Amino acid sequence: MITLEHVSKWYGATQVLDDCSTRIEKGEVVVVCGPSGSGKSTLIKCVNGLEPFQKGVITVDGTSVGDPKTNLPKLRSRIGMVFQSFELYPHMNVTENICLAQRHVLKRSEDAARARALELLERVGLKSHADRFPATLSGGQQQRVAIARALALDPIAMLFDEPTSALDPEMINEVLDVMTELAKEGMTMVVVTHEMGFARRVADRVLFMDAGAIVEDAKTAAFFEKPKSERAVRFLSKILHH
């Protein structure tokens, strides 16, 4: 469903992505991990065209992301994205946040958008918070609203950019639970995260990145049992034993 072929990207003279290729099938859950600054976030932002890339081809459901003729807003509306710092719109309440793109991108009626919003809020356990403003919610609650906002567009795939990194430890699980649920229902997911427990339990495949390159692309069990590269071994030993 999502393919990356030899994707490279530079900021001025610095190369941030180095010949990245992979293929993500429908219904697959792929975790992207690696040391900070390794290009994970940049890579998934290329998938929905939030970051331009200079070389290579990315296609989503047959549509090329880098093609100037592609209708990017339309493509993006079919891929949900969840950000590290939530990025709920602070001037709108929870329901309005979830309705905005439904109304203006999908052109749903006000009632239909509202109904969908409430349905999703129920699912992430926040129906009673429908009229609250983002600033009055905890981080975990905000991130669950952000997931509902992305799901409201009925996406064919979901991108998660370090969805739990900005959260206090006690709130991480409420977000991971929602994500696990989503994976079980067969959603195609690409998740940048340091939560190795989540990766082990939920992911089908792990991409390990370092210095802008995909160093390892392996089935989850294989990655954790016997990582092939020296760098992945070092990364895992740092992140797992402390």
Place this chain on the structure above:
Amino acid sequence: MRYNWNWSVLFADPYLGWILTGLGWTVLVSLCAWIIGLALGSVIGTMRTLPSPVARAIGSAYVEVFRNIPLLVQIFLFYFVLPELLPREWGRWLKRDLPHPEFTVAVVSLGLYTACRVAEQVRAGIATAGRGQASAGLATGLTLTQVYRLILLPLAFRLTIPALTNEFLNVFKNSSLALTIGVLELTARTRAVADYTYQSIEAFVVASVIYASISFLIAFIMRRVEERARLPGTLGTGAR
């Protein structure tokens, strides 16, 4: 539009001299007022962050009074009204014996006005530098005075360099108000040249170029200073 251009008149005697001495007074008034404004403003801004309610009240009363009255009105109050309100002896001294009365009044009133603006910047800088820093300092046994002198004020000044530069540029521009009580600074001289020669456009173009060049020069220098003073690993407040 009919207009006879004549740029050379600006370089003829005595007009070039007028403009240059005007520039001299502008610079002198600005610098003197800036020294008063920076010194007094730092004190008042600091007072507004102290634990003492009296110090805070004095500081905020000062800022409110000077901020909410137009600068021109303040200049008139100092020049015309103050001598009348003071005890007779003092008033007479101000009117008769004060050296360079126009210049002094302009500098003092511009300085006091600038102080209220500087105070706001310094206060904001100290607030940004933060309570956390203050507690950390106090926890290591520093006195409150030491905390201010060694931690809060140095941090606050670094943080507020762009804002303070802006205030200096304001003083420089505001110094033109001194012409209302007879200081023959750049704007007053320009106006006089325009009146005498009828070449008003040329005169105002030259004055505008002088003001703009000096402003840009100061902004340029201060950006360098700010880069030097910037704390390693931070973007600084001047970053765009």
Place this chain on the structure above:
Amino acid sequence: MSSFDFNVIVNALPLLWEGMQITLLLTAFGILGGLALGIVLAVMRLSRSRLLGFIAGAYVDLLRSLPLVLLIFWFYFLVPIAVGHPVGGFYSAVIGFILFEAAYFCEIIRSGIEGVRRGQVMAGLASGLTQAQCMRLVVLPQAFRAMLPVLLMQSINVFKSTSLVYVIGLRDFLTAADLIGGRDNRLTEMYILVAVVFFVICWTASHAVGRLERRISA
């Protein structure tokens, strides 16, 4: 000094009120015209066109480096030359104020828009909004809240700085008071009155803005 004479003030009230009307009119023109031109300049500065951005940027930097007094003189002398006949101080002052304040309003609007976090734009784009929709629905509403108090504070500054038309003898509030004070030899009363009136208006207005700001950020 001789004792403070309130009768002087009472007798002067009609003339002072006329002056205050000029002051308020100048303020209103300065704010509305300045805001309108400021929005145009801000749009130019934020547009993708390098040329428009450069023109607006140069305009803003130049105007902000000049003293308002100089600008008032500029137009006092220039406007009659440009239109070929005297137009009176009021119109040249209005033009000067609008051109001057526009530079400041432009920067307030621009920094309000640029102050909205980049992640917000990303989130909007990620959900399929177009650039224009993102600006209208996500960025501008947030930017407007952030800049409203600053715009109001700048408006109070416009009100205060109208007193500078004294230099071209336009009869605003301060100049009216100055003329009366000079005529009746009561400058002390008049200047104190002017200071008190400005203080009361500006203090009240800036505290109202402060309250509004706290409500917005709450």
